[in-house]
Amino acid sequence: MKPFFKTFASLLVGFVAVTSCEKQTEEPTPVLTTDTSIFAKYIAVGGSLVAGYTNGGLYREGQLASYPNLIAQQAGVKFDQALFPVGQENGTGYWATTQNNTSTLFDKISDKLAVIATAPLTLTKYSGSVANNYGVVGLRVSDVNKAGFGNAKTQGFNPFYERILPAGKEETSYTDFVKESNATFFVASIGEQDLLSYAASGGKTSMTETSSFAINIQKLLDALVANKAKGVLTNIPSVLDLPYFNFYTFQELAKSVGTTDIYITTGNGIVRVATANDKILMEAISNVGKANAAGQKKGFSMAYPLTSEEVLDKDEISIIASRLSDFNGVLKLEADKRGILLTDLNGLYAQVKSKTYTVNGVKFDNSLFTGGFFSLDGINPTPRGSAVIANEIIKVINENYKNSLKTAIPSLDVSKFEALKVK
Known part of the structure; x- marks a missing residue:
């Protein structure tokens, strides 16, 4: 058999040289470019994509490269995140690659972690004030109205939600927690995990029913616009196009x-x-x-x-494709009802898959190691991929809220962002 790691080696050789780039290491001081009436309280809502999960883990560098944070930097607005502190900056740990052709080409970064326990996973609590980034790794639409979802004493709790909840809020549902923000502007990406839980388990884990998805997303979106906030919602990309399911035919x-x-x-x-x-x-x-x-x-x-x-199998693939269409139909319907703008991530990912997406001379595809868009976990974007997503949302903001901006929000130079995690 041609081993997976040998395949990775052949792809890695000759590619390391193009991964040199600027890394997001610390938050820059915002330079105000927007009218504060719209961005007075900017928040981000959703799952792994919003949180900055990449290379199979959540860690400080990935958090800094999360697409909501990149938008905030470009807009010059305040955006606090529940960053892992120095000394625990590697968070949950993550995968990286070595730069030489040895037998060990994947390295699990496992020092300077914020992990207290592994069964169940428990993380060091975030001790700062409530952050602007409400991204929770693994969050499904079916979870957002569950009381106790962030309580470590509750079976099936989410450790990433538990980490960012203030003391005394352990029973607060995600929707109620978000509503307390009184946001004036938001970006939101949620729903992918409702499909991934099923797909990544080979169809073993149940998938959220469309009726449940609709009820829960209605409540979440109502909470977001309760303060008459403006916002941008992304639809769900096809999980079937991810490298995780396409490394080999x-x-x-x-x-x-x-x-x-x-x-x-x-x-x-x-x-x-x-x-x-x-x-x-x-x-x-x-x-x-x-x-x-x-x-x-x-x-x-x-x-x-x-x-x-x-x-x-082909029947499970058909079920996923049908449910994706249903979910995206719900998102568009509910966003339109509330005047929430929609960014087409599904279309973007389709362009990446078809190798037709190019920006600033940088080409992208859905190859795991050389495509530039997807990280080593085969599901979540690289920092460069996050920059692409940020740019797509910035386009939508500029086109629709130009009267609320002092100047248009500048796009990011995606070539400056990491395309492959090298140790």
Whole structure:
């Protein structure tokens, strides 16, 4: 078998030189460019994308490169974040790459963490005043109205939400917490995790129902505009286009491991040969061809197929695509009702996938290591990808709120941002 890490090595060689760039290390002093009447209280709401999760972890450098923070810098407005402090700046830990062709090409950065416990994950509490960035890693629309979602004593609590909640607020739902901000302007990206929980588990984890999604997003958006705030909401990109589900096609993988067919177990429990309409999860690639105690190679026969949790079969893919369309329909409908602007992230990600997105001479695609847009986890953007997203939202703000801006918000030079995390 052609190992996953060897594949990574071949892609990494010759690419390290183009990753040199400016890093977001500290918050710059804002230089006011906007009318404070609209940006008097600017907040960001949503999940991992808003929080700055990248390379499989949440850490200070990623937080600083979160797209809401980049917008704030360009607009010159105050935007506090629940940054991990110096000494714990690596947060949860994250993945990086080495610069040489050795046997260890992925390195897990595991020093200077803010992790108190791992089972369940518990993080050092943020002790500052309530931040402007309400991004919570792993947040689903189905979670936003749950009381106790940030209480460490509650089963299934979210440690990233628990970390930013002030003392005494442990039972406060995410929607109520956001409403207390009295924001005048917001950006919001939420809903992707409602699909990812299902997709990344190979269809094992249940997916949010459209009716539940609609009810919960209505309550969240009502809370955001309660103070007559202006805002921009992004729709949900297709998770099926992410590198995590597209590192290898089954045809490429079969050729790589020296076999004709690869056998999978579908969500219905049927064992069959994988086709071009199925996808393998990135973390399952290295399992293909591994021998069990009986000497059978995984995926090489009906007797020892890939499990359902390691793949997305064509029916599961169809379910995800249909639910994505439903969710985005709800987001557009509810945003329009409230006068909230919409940025088309789904369209942006489609351009990245089709290799048609270029800005300032920088080309992007959805290749995991060389595409520039996606980080090493195969799901979340690099700082450069976050800069691209920030620019798309800045365009929408400039086009629709130009009468509220002293000057147009300048776009970011995406070439200055990190495209591959190198240790």
